[in-house]
Amino acid sequence: MKYGIDTIKTGIFLFFAWLALAGSANAQDAAGHWDIGLYGNLYGSREYQVWVPADYDQTRPLPLLLVLHGCVNGPNLMGEASGFNDVADVEGFIVVYPRQNVTANPARCWNWQLPINQARGSGEASILAGIVDAVKAGYAIDPRRVYVTGISAGGAMTSIMLACYSDVFAAGAVHSGGMYKGATTVSGSAYALLAGSIYSPESNGRLAWQCSGSPSPRPLPVLVFHGSADATVNPVNGQQAVRQFLQTNDLADDGVDNDSVKYVPTSTINAQVPGGRAYTIDSYTYGGRTLVQHYVVQGMGHAWSGSKSGLPFTDPDGPDATLITWLFLKDQLR
Known part of the structure; x- marks a missing residue:
């Protein structure tokens, strides 16, 4: 098989990124630990x-990554499936995994x-923002480097947090999710998952801009990740999320x-991916800065791409979504 120059460049970039992580990992034997809140x-x-x-030091503020799980999931499984904890031990950042209550949703979907959950200071969005504030108060956190990501229902919730709390998050990543206010009813959400939102991404982009509560919201970098064969969340939802955040950034x-x-x-x-899946990366830059990046993994279903965990809703043959996400987020500043 012949590879184009862009494929080779991307492969080389990820290879050396992995080498850097592996070298750091070999240099430290200690692992991190869980705290419960x-x-x-x-x-x-x-x-x-x-x-x-590992090697957390209260005198050295670290980045914070809020990770929102999908349905029938929770912090431990999300941590194992994504592998964010391993990357955090090497790179030095704190990871926060909220758990949805079965009393709020029997399938633990956000x-x-x-x-009520799509507005600033309201519903589940306010609870998640409060969790971020609590962790910032209890640990040494760099407030300029607070990020959010999630998959499926957690990905859709990530869009809400980015839209309504652009003063909190420096950037975010939406995996197999959808745009802000892609649905506003339970029946509407079922349709959106099947065929995409009935709402205009441009109109919802304006609503997202208005939700932040700031008189002049700032541009917000967003990574969107989706499988082309996702039968749970139609890939058009990823396309709509890209368009929505481009519109939000146009206003911002x-x-x-x-x-x-x-x-x-x-x-x-x-x-x-050598021996794995093909994928495309569309980048949208403005003023020399990448504001939105869209990964589409060919033939992948509803899954965390690149996970070697063997857990449900993971795909070991896709590009490493965890590493790609962290590399996209880590240098973004609020």
């Missing part, structure tokens, strides 16, 4: 688990489709809907 407000309470990385750069940030990729890379 509980946060509550008027809208309810949620347990959460904090992965404190209720991203309910309007100068407060005017003037197509300054365009829905046209500035670069497209076709790549291949």
Whole structure:
């Protein structure tokens, strides 16, 4: 098989990134540890688990990554499937995994489709923001480097957190999820999962910009990851998330809907995992900065790409979504 120059460049980049992580891992034998927390407000309470990385030092503020699990899942399985804890031990960042209550959703899905959870200071969004505040108060955290990611229902909830708390998060990554307010009812969410949202990404991009609560929200870098054969969350949801955040960023750069940030990729890379899946990367840059990046993994279903855990909803043949996500987020500053 012949590979293009973009494929080779991407492969070399990820290879050397792995070498750097592996070298750091060999240099340290200690592993991190779990702490358990509980946060509550008027809208309810949620347990959460904090992965404190190896060699944590209270005098050295670290980045924080909020990770939102999918349905029928939880912090431990999400940590194992993604492998974020291993990367955190090497790279030095704190990982926070909230747990959805069965009383709030019997399948432990985040209720991203309910309007009460789609607003700043309200519902589950306020609880998740409160968890972030609690961890920032209890650990040495760099407030400029707070990030959020999630998969499936957690991915859709990630879009809400990015939209409504752009003053908290420096960047985020939506895996196998959807755009902000992709549905506003339970029946609407079922349709969106099957065929995509009925709402315009451009209109929802404006709603996301308005939700932040800031008079002048800032541009927000977002990574979108999706499998082309996802039968649980139609891949069109990933496309809509890209368009929505491009529209949000178009408004955020100068407060005017003037197509300054365009829905046209500035670069497209076709790549291949050796012995695994092909994938494409569309990057959208503005002012020399990548604002949105869209990964589509060919033939992958509803799964965390690149996971070697063997757990359900993981695919070992895709590109390493965990490493790609961290490399995208780690240098973004609020």
